[in-house]
Amino acid sequence: MTARPIRLGTRRSALARTQSGLIADRLRELTGREVELVNVTTEGDTNRAPLTSMGGAGVFVSAVRGALTDGTVDVVVHSLKDLPTTPEPGIRLAAVPRRADPRDALVSAGGKKLVELPAGAVIGTGSPRRHAQLKALGLGFDVVDIRGNVETRMGYVTSGRLDAVVLAMAGLERLGKQADITEKIDPINMLPAPGQGALAVETRDESGGAVDDELVRALAEIDDADTRSATTAERAVLAETGAGCSAPLGALAEIVEDEDGPALSLRAALCPEESIDDGDVVRLSVQGGVADADRLGRELAIELLDRLSIGEKTNDQEREA
Numbered sequence: 001m002t003a004r005p006i007r008l009g010t011r012r013s014a015l016a017r018t019q020s021g022l023i024a025d026r027l028r029e030l031t032g033r034e035v036e037l038v039n040v041t042t043e044g045d046t047n048r049a050p051l052t053s054m055g056g057a058g059v060f061v062s063a064v065r066g067a068l069t070d071g072t073v074d075v076v077v078h079s080l081k082d083l084p085t086t087p088e089p090g091i092r093l094a095a096v097p098r099r100a101d102p103r104d105a106l107v108s109a110g111g112k113k114l115v116e117l118p119a120g121a122v123i124g125t126g127s128p129r130r131h132a133q134l135k136a137l138g139l140g141f142d143v144v145d146i147r148g149n150v151e152t153r154m155g156y157v158t159s160g161r162l163d164a165v166v167l168a169m170a171g172l173e174r175l176g177k178q179a180d181i182t183e184k185i186d187p188i189n190m191l192p193a194p195g196q197g198a199l200a201v202e203t204r205d206e207s208g209g210a211v212d213d214e215l216v217r218a219l220a221e222i223d224d225a226d227t228r229s230a231t232t233a234e235r236a237v238l239a240e241t242g243a244g245c246s247a248p249l250g251a252l253a254e255i256v257e258d259e260d261g262p263a264l265s266l267r268a269a270l271c272p273e274e275s276i277d278d279g280d281v282v283r284l285s286v287q288g289g290v291a292d293a294d295r296l297g298r299e300l301a302i303e304l305l306d307r308l309s310i311g312e313k314t315n316d317q318e319r320e321a
């Protein structure tokens with residue numbers, strides 16, 4: 001008997017196809033079965049209107065998930081950082097594979113690093129998180145809003161319209177654009193988005209119409225415990241702050257060794273929506289057990305929100321005085 005092929009749903013963008021291809025290869029290796037890439041067209045891909053007018057980057061995720069729930073495909077792959085934190089009925093996050101470099105990258109004209117760019121340099125990003133943290137460096141950068149896929153955004157630099165853009169290392173590497181990276185931005189200066197650099201592999205759960213056991217086992221094999229734990233902590237910060245995927249929130253968890261063995265070191269940065277251009281970023285960190293990822297993230301989020309509201313109160317009191 002020849003086993004049924006595995007159908008993997010993907011968006012058509014170069015990044016989505018590459019990421020889906022990576023998982024398709026793993027599934028072929030692990031099951032020996034054929035894996036078909038099935039194209040899913042999403043409104044976000046065909047409509048050039050601002051993403052926020054279509055309900056945010058979530059439009060990509062929901063369309064791809066639609067193919068899963070209606071049974072067209074068995075597996076889908078997303079960038080974990082684009083995945084909302086609220087669980088979707090019938091769908092299971094079956095694997096979070098070992099993550100790529102989570103850092104942000106600078107792509108600038110003339111190979112300049114952040115410290116080499118002059119005050120007044122114009123840097124493009126569509127991300128409020130990157131915007132706030134670029135401003136917080138205090139180097140006098142002018143940050144402008146841009147949109148489009150990785151190629152489009154890099155094009156602003158090659159055409160000379162912008163001095164630099166900031167993009168995720170992982171995306172650039174997956175697209176073979178390593179050579180264009182002029183600086184791997186240290187997270188001490190810019191914390192990545194929760195889940196950045198990691199993939200999310202989803203399938204149907206029992207209630208959604210389970211997939212075959214062999215596929216379930218292969219997906220469990222692809223899952224990476226360290227990445228799962230780190231991204232669980234980062235996404236807990238996101239969930240607890242009630243922020244969406246485009247929030248001015250950065251979070252990075254790393255597995256570190258302390259005296260009792262491996263521990264989770266979590267850092268986060270949050271900026272009030274109204275002060276993104278002022279770069280009023282609050283940063284905090286915490287360390288704890290790898291098994292406590294969710295709780296660590298939630299506690300750090302509460303502390304961050306506390307600091308922000310204290311900050312607001314102080315400002316109000318100053319204005320009154």
Ligand SMILES: NCc1[nH]cc(CCC(=O)O)c1CC(=O)O
Pocket residue numbers: 079080081082150166167168170171172195196197198199
């Ligand atoms: N916001 C879109 C998006 N979603 C995932 C990636 C890159 C891959 C990743 O971060 O895992 C990108 C591009 C970018 O932010 O530069």
